[in-house]
Amino acid sequence: MALIVQKYGGTSVGNPERIKNVAKRVAKFHAQGHQVVVVVSAMSGETNKLIALAKEIQANPDPRELDQICSTGEQVTIGLLSMALKAIGVPARSYTGGQVKVLTDSTFTKARILSIDESNMRADLDAGKVVVVAGFQGVDANGNITTLGRGGSDTSGVALAAALKADECQIYTDVDGVYTTDPRVVPEAKKLDTITFEEMLEMASLGSKVLQIRSVEFAGKYKVKLRVLSSFQDEGEGTLITVEEDKNMEQPIISGIAFNRDEAKLTMLGVPDTPGIAYQILGAIADANIDVDMIIQNVGHDGTTDFSFTVNRGDFAKAQAILETVKATLGAREITGDNKICKVSAVGVGMRSHPGVASKMFKALADEGINIQMISTSEIKISVVLDEKYLELAVRVLHRTFGLDQ
């Protein structure tokens, strides 16, 4: 008997028929004697519909009120799934984030989980019930409803698994696992049986849409065994995300090619090359709750340097406006920006022990005439920023270059 947390995304619960299918799958695990906590998203399209409604009222919706509204999507799903379980004889009970309770900070629309009270859920599980929890949401210390931001249901799932010390956290989605890259771009992409947390973290943060990055961080931190599975297939083991790389196996040098279309780059030119510059620039960006991805500062000359970073494309205009105000303070020369870029990355724990991966990557891109605008590396990934028109070509070339097609 195991305690399993299962998370189903919006597509998996997209209509009553699919909700009934989820109930059947949950019932199977319940019948096997497992304790099951199910975390669900809003039915696909619902959250967007609610946001659109809010924007009809207020162009920039008030964040607290937006969370009040958006949290209803998951609240509907938990009720429906609990009914579907009861309808087939499985005792179940739904919980909103506030009812669990999932305590968060008060950063509306992007809240962070502070703690989870497992007592209500534990009592229900011990009584043989399936517990159905609304993902994506929590409640702050003052009882305000908060949401964790897009994709936050994954984080909810992992956080609940951590709080309950679950044996496994299963993320059901519309793909059957983690692939070497997006099969829509490279049809030869292969499903991975396992991937390390570190690799998954790089893959997720770089735009592989399978799992939200925060959920992977959480899972790594709390050693939650995480598995990605398809909610539309009954067979298949999906991809297991492991804490450690398997020492016994021949590691591939590169596990996958990740990419992200949704990027924009900003550069502050001619910044005085003095201590504290990075903080002054990025502090203002962070205060506006804008996530920064790549950060690049090269050696300066003539007492000034150039400072670049990338943000989500949606935050481009906002970030640009902030830089303009910082520019004056710092006495920088100019702000430039480009929101027609993409990022492509080769990810693999194997590159730690294999030199020459970067040069192999740069050569493959050069052979295709693709110009590299920015480069950033970590121990297990190499990322390049390219003109967005090269995205598909670059991904295919790299996928082949690192032998991921075989």
Added chain:
Amino acid sequence: MALIVQKYGGTSVGNPERIKNVAKRVAKFHAQGHQVVVVVSAMSGETNKLIALAKEIQANPDPRELDQICSTGEQVTIGLLSMALKAIGVPARSYTGGQVKVLTDSTFTKARILSIDESNMRADLDAGKVVVVAGFQGVDANGNITTLGRGGSDTSGVALAAALKADECQIYTDVDGVYTTDPRVVPEAKKLDTITFEEMLEMASLGSKVLQIRSVEFAGKYKVKLRVLSSFQDEGEGTLITVEEDKNMEQPIISGIAFNRDEAKLTMLGVPDTPGIAYQILGAIADANIDVDMIIQNVGHDGTTDFSFTVNRGDFAKAQAILETVKATLGAREITGDNKICKVSAVGVGMRSHPGVASKMFKALADEGINIQMISTSEIKISVVLDEKYLELAVRVLHRTFGLDQ
């Protein structure tokens, strides 16, 4: 400066444009220096949509989960209205029933309010904010979300007005006040400037759709000054529901003709005429949470009697099934029922001091050849049960008979 509770129904907040109009109306009161608490229903059609969705999953939706789902309709509206207020510069803050908190019992889908914590609202009002509260919902002692049943938003409005000791509770609806009868049936129907709580109670319980009966009971009990107004007209004082009849004015004998199409009658024939019969029959009905309206028991003969009552048409089958089980226990002879009936009532505090109202009413109906199936009277109303086909005719005749056309 007054403290006003305003309640807007589903039609009044039926789309973003109408929500913006409500915000403008609220802003006007706020600008005049009044403290305003707004109670809103779900956007028209939303609750029905949610119930339909639930029924696709489970034919008889689990009541707790149904409340979990249905409460989201109002939760969306409060967020939207708060945004609409902020968009025009009025500070506002939304509250779900649970956030207020409106404590109820645990009778899901038909919960009763036990208490209201006014502290959150009071703090916001004192800080100059408009408080926007989700009607129709509350939370039980265990944190489960409950709903008050159809039309419960009126009750929420009055209960909040009582808790806050508001100067007035304004119920905005799609009619501009309480009429002598439904103008769709009698075009000559007149709007009343005032009506007593007692009369309103009889009018509401008899099917005048303007106000939910529980809200009128509440208002009478806690002496809340209640006013019914149109949300689509800027002018007009609506109808004020007063605690006492105006002693100075010439009272009309009859204030209005109420009716209800949505009735069904049940009769248990040949019940042993012994003490406790009524309790044994109606106890079982009450246990099933079915509201009973008229109850009639005439003098018995041969040691047995006939016991009749009316219920909502929707509860007819359920009530019939319960009677069949009680029949055996009581040794009654037969159960008969009819769900093709209606009830028509003449209501007026004036009849206390004017004899002969009943006979005038029965004569008017007899002159039109309308057969009376059941009669029930109170101090201020006379109700008759008729074949439903006579409803319109009977209402028109009585409206004219009691001079309400003038």
